[in-house]
Amino acid sequence: MKCKITGAQLKPFMTFGKMPIANAFVKKENFDKEFFFEMQVGFNEDLSLFQLNDHPKPEKMFNKHYPFFTGSSEFMKVHFKDYANFVKKNYLNTNSKVIEIGSNDGTFLNNFSDKKNIIGFEPSSNVADKAQKNNIPTINEFFNTSNVSKLSNFLGNTDLICASNVICHVPNLNNLIESIDLLLTKSGTFVFEEPYLGSMFDKVSYDQIYDEHIFIFSATAVKNIFKKYNFDLVDAFPQNTHGGSMRYIVKREKISSPSHNLKRILEDEKKIKLDTIESCLIFKEKCKISKEKIKNKIINLKKEGKSICGYAATSKSTTVLNYCGINVDHIDYICDTTIEKIGKYTPGTHIPIKNMDYFYKNQADSVYLFAWNHKNEILQKEKDFKGEWFSHVAL
Numbered sequence: 355m356k357c358k359i360t361g362a363q364l365k366p367f368m369t370f371g372k373m374p375i376a377n378a379f380v381k382k383e384n385f386d387k388e389f390f391f392e393m394q395v396g397f398n399e400d401l402s403l404f405q406l407n408d409h410p411k412p413e414k415m416f417n418k419h420y421p422f423f424t425g426s427s428e429f430m431k432v433h434f435k436d437y438a439n440f441v442k443k444n445y446l447n448t449n450s451k452v453i454e455i456g457s458n459d460g461t462f463l464n465n466f467s468d469k470k471n472i473i474g475f476e477p478s479s480n481v482a483d484k485a486q487k488n489n490i491p492t493i494n495e496f497f498n499t500s501n502v503s504k505l506s507n508f509l510g511n512t513d514l515i516c517a518s519n520v521i522c523h524v525p526n527l528n529n530l531i532e533s534i535d536l537l538l539t540k541s542g543t544f545v546f547e548e549p550y551l552g553s554m555f556d557k558v559s560y561d562q563i564y565d566e567h568i569f570i571f572s573a574t575a576v577k578n579i580f581k582k583y584n585f586d587l588v589d590a591f592p593q594n595t596h597g598g599s600m601r602y603i604v605k606r607e608k609i610s611s612p613s614h615n616l617k618r619i620l621e622d623e624k625k626i627k628l629d630t631i632e633s634c635l636i637f638k639e640k641c642k643i644s645k646e647k648i649k650n651k652i653i654n655l656k657k658e659g660k661s662i663c664g665y666a667a668t669s670k671s672t673t674v675l676n677y678c679g680i681n682v683d684h685i686d687y688i689c690d691t692t693i694e695k696i697g698k699y700t701p702g703t704h705i706p707i708k709n710m711d712y713f714y715k716n717q718a719d720s721v722y723l724f725a726w727n728h729k730n731e732i733l734q735k736e737k738d739f740k741g742e743w744f745s746h747v748a749l
């Protein structure tokens with residue numbers, strides 16, 4: 355599928371090779387049925403937007419088998435509580451209506467007590483089920499004009515629309531913004547958080563790129579995209595989630611002027627050339643170096659006779675393992691807490707996924723931390739582990 359807002363002006367500049375669906379953890383009997391696509395990235399010079407050239411259909415990624423539950427991280431639960439407090443303080447009145455796009459298991463909306471005025475849209479039925487069981491009003495559908503049009507109480511009457519780590523998943527930004535336009539009040543606010551391009555370039559965390567992450571936004575790109583639809587980016591706040599994210603505040607045109615804070619962020623982005631393809635070309639070279647470095651690290655550990663396991667079968671790990679050609683010859687297993695993943699194998703590279711008990715009983719000499727963005731929480735939890743932690747991103 356081509357992305358609707360941008361396809362024409364895209365300049366592809368790098369490929370990560372054949373990739374499976376990042377979250378399609380696979381059973382042994384289905385190894386020969388895996389789906390692969392060419393993961394090429396490009397830069398849209400019109401919008402200053404970093405994006406995948408091509409991507410699988412959303413239905414291939416967000417379905418009844420989606421194995422990611424927001425509530426699986428204690429750190430993220432705290433983050434969503436703080437996020438809810440931030441929006442309540444700044445953008446809500448009593449009786450305000452709130453919609454969350456991609457509400458997952460309801461971790462964020464659970465912080466709102468007035469359940470009749472909140473709705474989550476969640477296309478993956480297994481996570482939507484979990485939210486519904488916890489009494490979070492959840493529509494198990496994609497957020498689009500056809501589905502939001504059915505919500506007569508919310509049309510033109512919604513003070514706040516929130517999203518976290520989901521707008522970068524939406525190929526049809528045209529329809530997404532039209533849906534927001536249908537729902538928001540005149541002075542309403544759209545707040546969303548996404549992995550930040552500046553952080554990805556800085557950390558060379560190319561594993562932010564996978565089928566679900568069609569876009570990696572900068573403030574400049576967000577400003578340019580929304581401008582096309584008569585919305586203004588009015589503020590932005592860096593976040594330390596997902597290895598470096600940005601929270602964007604968007605309002606209808608001319609409701610609020612851009613904050614000083616936002617102006618500074620936009621100037622900083624210009625200085626480091628996030629608004630041009632130049633920064634992408636530097637990133638491309640750094641990815642190649644990172645790949646060689648991590649492969650050499652693993653080959654050397656193996657030569658020394660060390661055993662290696664992975665910690666957390668993240669979606670990000672699919673990019674690293676497939677791009678770097680790391681498989682079961684290098685890593686014995688990856689441990690993870692997610693029931694849906696345990697007993698399956700990593701997409702494309704077929705490393706077995708084991709539960710935490712297995713990790714404690716089969717301690718490896720070295721552990722590849724794939725959930726490097728949850729480093730503090732995990733290293734604290736596993737402080738008794740005596741071996742070496744490593745990752746392709748500085749820990």
Ligand code: TMP
Pocket residue numbers: 422426427428665666667668669670689690691692695725728731732735
């Ligand atoms: P994600 O990076 O795709 O969001 O996935 C995070 C994965 O990490 C998820 O499968 C749960 C796993 N995980 C653990 O196994 N232990 C942990 O302590 C944390 C924080 C995450």
